[in-house]
Amino acid sequence: MSDTAPLPQLPALRDVIARHGLNASKALGQNFLLDGQLLARIARIPGDLKDADVFEVGPGPGGLTRALLQAGARVTAVERDRRCIPALVELSDAFPGKLRVIEDDAMEIDAPALFVGKPHIASNLPYNIGTALLVRWLSTDWSPWWQSLTLMFQKEVADRIVANTGDDAYGRLAVLAQWRSTAKLAMPVHRSAFTPPPKVMSAVVHITPDGAPEGVKFAVLERLTAAAFGQRRKMLRQSVKGLPGALEALEAVGIEATRRAETVSVAEFVEVARVMSR
Numbered sequence: 001m002s003d004t005a006p007l008p009q010l011p012a013l014r015d016v017i018a019r020h021g022l023n024a025s026k027a028l029g030q031n032f033l034l035d036g037q038l039l040a041r042i043a044r045i046p047g048d049l050k051d052a053d054v055f056e057v058g059p060g061p062g063g064l065t066r067a068l069l070q071a072g073a074r075v076t077a078v079e080r081d082r083r084c085i086p087a088l089v090e091l092s093d094a095f096p097g098k099l100r101v102i103e104d105d106a107m108e109i110d111a112p113a114l115f116v117g118k119p120h121i122a123s124n125l126p127y128n129i130g131t132a133l134l135v136r137w138l139s140t141d142w143s144p145w146w147q148s149l150t151l152m153f154q155k156e157v158a159d160r161i162v163a164n165t166g167d168d169a170y171g172r173l174a175v176l177a178q179w180r181s182t183a184k185l186a187m188p189v190h191r192s193a194f195t196p197p198p199k200v201m202s203a204v205v206h207i208t209p210d211g212a213p214e215g216v217k218f219a220v221l222e223r224l225t226a227a228a229f230g231q232r233r234k235m236l237r238q239s240v241k242g243l244p245g246a247l248e249a250l251e252a253v254g255i256e257a258t259r260r261a262e263t264v265s266v267a268e269f270v271e272v273a274r275v276m277s278r
Contacts, residue, residue, distance in 0.1 A: 007070055008094040013063050017195075020087045022061050024196055028081055031194040032060050033124055033152075038193055039067035045150045045186045045206050046120045049073040053119035055146070057106040057133065058126045060084050062091045068122060069095045076100045076114055106133060112145040124152040127198070131157060131173070138176050139222070142212040149207040150186065158185060158203035165265045171232065172225040178266045179221065180212040213270050221273040228261035228269075235260060249275035 013034045016022070024030040033039055042064060043049065050072035059065040059077040061084055068075050069091070077088060077099065085103055092099040102109070107129055125133060130153050137149060153161070156169070161177045162185050163170040177183040186206040191197045223243060231239040237257035240246035249272045250257050255264065264272075 010066055010091075010094060013061060013066075016087050016090075017061050020061070020083065022083055022087065024060070025081060028058075028126055028128070030058070030060055030081070030126060031124075031196065031198050033063045033189075033193055034195055035193050036063075036067070038189070039063050040070070041187065042124075042150065042152070042204055043067035043071045043073075043122070045204060046122060046148050049120065052147075053115055053117060055111060055114070055119045055121045055123075057121075057123040057129075059088060060124075061087045064122065064124050065099065066091060069098055073120075074098050074100075076102065076119070078102045078104055078106045078109055078111075080105045112140075115145070118145060118147045120148045120150065121146050122150040127154060130154075134161070135173075135176060138181065138207075139218055142180060142209070142218075144209050146209075148209075150204060151207075152189065152202055152204050154198075155188065155201040155203045158205050161205050161207075166262060170262050172229045175225045175266050175269050176222065177207060179216075179270050181207050181209050183207045213274065215274045215277055216270055217273070217277040220277045221269065224273050224276065225261075225269060228264070232261050236264070243276075245276045246272070249273075 024032055049068060052073050054068050054073040054075045056065060056075055056077045059079050065075055065077055075098065079085065079088060082103060085101065088101045092101055134151065137146060159169040160171060160173045162183045163174040184206050186204040189202040189204060191201055224246060227240045227243045228236060235258050236250060237247060239261060247257060252275050253271045255268055
């Protein structure tokens with residue numbers, strides 16, 4: 001006899017959306033996922049979530065939220081659209097003690113203070129704040145306050161996060177995501193899976209933290225990559241010449257100043273930033 005309690009029977013997401021009048025807000029970057037099987041697949045990406053804490057941004061009507069709860073997670077969901085709160089409260093009632101709903105702006109909230117341990121972060125991120133939140137989570141003190149990131153982005157943004165040196169999509173975001181983390185494209189998501197369908201394809205990225213290279217200051221690496229990729233078609237001697245110590249660091253590491261940023265690997269950027277951090 002199993003000691004696992006049966007999962008509650010939940011109404012269809014389409015019925016929840018219709019009952020609460022939750023048309024997706026373009027201003028808030030909302031596109032709702034309704035496919036239960038797809039949502040369950042996303043919830044499996046971080047691994048076993050039984051009794052794990054998960055932080056979710058922008059749950060909307062709660063599609064991914066219910067998949068995370070059904071996977072056994074304790075979810076803290078931050079939603080700024082007050083129209084969605086009643087639907088999320090209903091979901092909280094169906095999973096007693098498992099869902100904490102906070103009506104607030106994810107860009108303003110002190111997320112680490114919400115947790116005693118390290119949560120996983122899993123979100124179908126609102127498109128208009130997704131990249132800004134990712135950079136914030138990557139720029140935190142290391143090791144970070146989170147265990148993993150499982151995040152939905154527009155496909156072109158996802159490609160930029162996981163890009164390799166020399167790829168068209170390779171740039172600052174790839175370096176910031178990969179210099180002390182492992183970033184993988186976990187699964188593509190077709191535009192037709194969303195309500196309303198966005199104009200672009202999407203993808204889920206999974207990021208896990210690694211050890212940070214010693215002697216490298218994040219702020220230095222951030223300034224270096226911002227300068228280098230800010231004028232990515234120019235040679236490094238032009239793009240980073242306004243950054244104190246950058247040209248000298250390139251020479252010290254043995255990187256030709258005639259190269260362009262897109263040819264410089266993550267490891268090479270780290271070495272230059274290490275010299276500049278001294």
